Amino acid sequence: MGVLPVAADETGFTADLGRRHSDLFEAFYQHPFLKGMREGTLAKEQVLHYVGQDHQYLTAYVRCYGLGLALSPDREWMRFFHDSAAFILGEESRAHEALCEYAGVSYEEAQVDRLAPSAQAYINHMTAAGHDTLGVLLAALLPCPWTYLWAARRFTEETPLAADHPFHGWWDFYVERSMTEKLLTLRSRLDVLAAEAGPAERERIERAFVASCHYEVRFWEMAWSLEDWTPPNGT
Numbered sequence: 001m002g003v004l005p006v007a008a009d010e011t012g013f014t015a016d017l018g019r020r021h022s023d024l025f026e027a028f029y030q031h032p033f034l035k036g037m038r039e040g041t042l043a044k045e046q047v048l049h050y051v052g053q054d055h056q057y058l059t060a061y062v063r064c065y066g067l068g069l070a071l072s073p074d075r076e077w078m079r080f081f082h083d084s085a086a087f088i089l090g091e092e093s094r095a096h097e098a099l100c101e102y103a104g105v106s107y108e109e110a111q112v113d114r115l116a117p118s119a120q121a122y123i124n125h126m127t128a129a130g131h132d133t134l135g136v137l138l139a140a141l142l143p144c145p146w147t148y149l150w151a152a153r154r155f156t157e158e159t160p161l162a163a164d165h166p167f168h169g170w171w172d173f174y175v176e177r178s179m180t181e182k183l184l185t186l187r188s189r190l191d192v193l194a195a196e197a198g199p200a201e202r203e204r205i206e207r208a209f210v211a212s213c214h215y216e217v218r219f220w221e222m223a224w225s226l227e228d229w230t231p232p233n234g235t
Contacts, residue, residue, distance in 0.1 A: 004154040013194035013202075014142065014187040017209055024213035028147045029154065033220035038155050040166040044103040050223035051096050051103075052112035053119045057219070060123040061141065062088050067130030068137055077134070080189065087182065098169025117229060118222040122215035129208050135193035139205040142190060143212040145183045148174050 006022040007015035018025070028034065033050070036042035065085040072078045093107060100107050115123065129140035152174035155161075161171055173179070194202055221227070 004150065004157065006150060012187070012191040014190050017139075017206060018146070021210055021213055024143075024210070024217065025147055025150055027217050028213070028220070029151050031217060031220040031224070033224040034151060036224075037167050037170070038159075045226060046223055047099050047103050048105065048110050049116075049226050051099050051107075051110040053116050053219070053222065055096060055111050056115050057119050057123060058088055058092060060126065061144065064126050064130050064137065064141060067127070068134065071130070071134045071137065073134075080185075084182070084186075092173075095170050095173040098173070099167065101169070102166050114229075116222050116227045118215070118218040118227055122212070122219060125208075125211055125215060132204060132208075133193075133197070133201060135190060135197050135201060135205045136208045138186060138190040138193065139208040140212050142186060142209060143216050145179070145186065147213065147216050149179055149183055 003026075005019075006025050007018040033042070033046065036046070062085045065081045065088075068081040069078055072081060096110070097107050100110050103110070126137075126140045129137045152171055156171060156175050161168060165171070190205075194205055197205065
């Protein structure tokens with residue numbers, strides 16, 4: 001089976017954006033951390049480092065929805081951000097809990113107080129986008145769900161997920177139909193905003209999207225290398 005294209009046969013601003021930067025989706029998919037997720041070979045320390053940092057990241061992601069509420073021009077937009085935040089707070093922990101079960105710890109035990117450098121930088125980027133326009137904010141938020149869902153679909157289409165796969169619950173979460181529907185809603189909203197934006201704003205939108213794609217790859221590297229604030233020379 002060939003490689004799953006990004007936004008194949010789709011139209012609209014986000015489809016063009018995804019195709020232009022499909023190399024970043026591929027870098028995301030081919031990173032050793034996600035390869036370990038596919039093969040079920042990650043060390044428990046790597047899994048727990050990811051869960052702890054991603055819990056903090058998603059907390060910040062919800063706060064960015066709060067910034068979106070402040071930017072919202074009407075209640076319909078407010079409802080979108082409210083419902084999106086409620087989903088993360090109520091449902092996304094299922095993916096983390098599946099990984100914690102593999103590592104043999106509770107979800108609460110896996111949570112951490114301090115962000116690793118790459119996670120902190122990603123959050124700073126999203127927060128800054130939340131002080132620009134709605135379009136720039138959505139562009140900064142889009143790569144997180146899009147890369148995950150694209151990778152999950154690609155993996156499960158290439159290789160049927162074995163019932164005893166150690167990360168079965170994590171992969172299952174990201175192939176749920178409801179997740180795809182939420183992603184399409186986010187993309188369609190950004191498509192509308194981009195169509196209404198001028199050239200300067202569209203350029204900022206693209207830069208925000210590209211930066212977040214890079215940060216998604218860095219997030220894997222952070223988990224893979226157990227990144228913390230120890231200086232490179234180890235002192």
